[in-house]
Amino acid sequence: MTYDPNNIFARILRGEIPNKTAYEDEYALAFHDINPQTPTHVLVIPKGAYVSFADFSAKASDAEVLGFFRAVGKVAKDLGADEPGYRILANHGRDAHQEVPHFHVHIFAGTNLGRMIKPADR
Numbered sequence: 001m002t003y004d005p006n007n008i009f010a011r012i013l014r015g016e017i018p019n020k021t022a023y024e025d026e027y028a029l030a031f032h033d034i035n036p037q038t039p040t041h042v043l044v045i046p047k048g049a050y051v052s053f054a055d056f057s058a059k060a061s062d063a064e065v066l067g068f069f070r071a072v073g074k075v076a077k078d079l080g081a082d083e084p085g086y087r088i089l090a091n092h093g094r095d096a097h098q099e100v101p102h103f104h105v106h107i108f109a110g111t112n113l114g115r116m117i118k119p120a121d122r
């Protein structure tokens with residue numbers, strides 16, 4: 001899958017669409033999800049153009065991977081979520097219902113999240 005430079009998160013990175021920023025550094029931007037699923041729901045995206053986790057993990061440089069995941073941990077900590085806990089999640093592809101084709105990690109926190117995931121209704 002080729003990267004679409006007009007996907008919504010690419011436009012957020014270019015400043016064309018507003019966002020509620022939680023954190024930003026050289027490697028990552030974190031912002032609050034527009035349709036939160038939990039009391040705290042933040043998305044962390046790399047600054048580079050990667051379609052999904054598969055693309056990012058295969059092609060990003062060591063510095064980008066390190067910088068990105070350090071940012072995810074820092075954001076969760078700064079949100080006050082280290083205690084009592086949080087969940088991170090990344091959707092890749094159709095079966096995971098990935099909607100936005102720019103790699104992103106969801107951070108869910110602020111409530112008891114239950115165990116793992118619910119199966120889809122079939």
Ligand code: AMP
Pocket residue numbers: 008017019031032033034035036043090091097098099100101
């Ligand atoms: P996914 O299904 O993993 O691709 O999740 C995409 C997420 O992006 C969803 O949780 C959306 O609510 C969120 N989202 C879409 N557009 C925006 C936006 N403009 N600002 C913040 N979050 C967004």
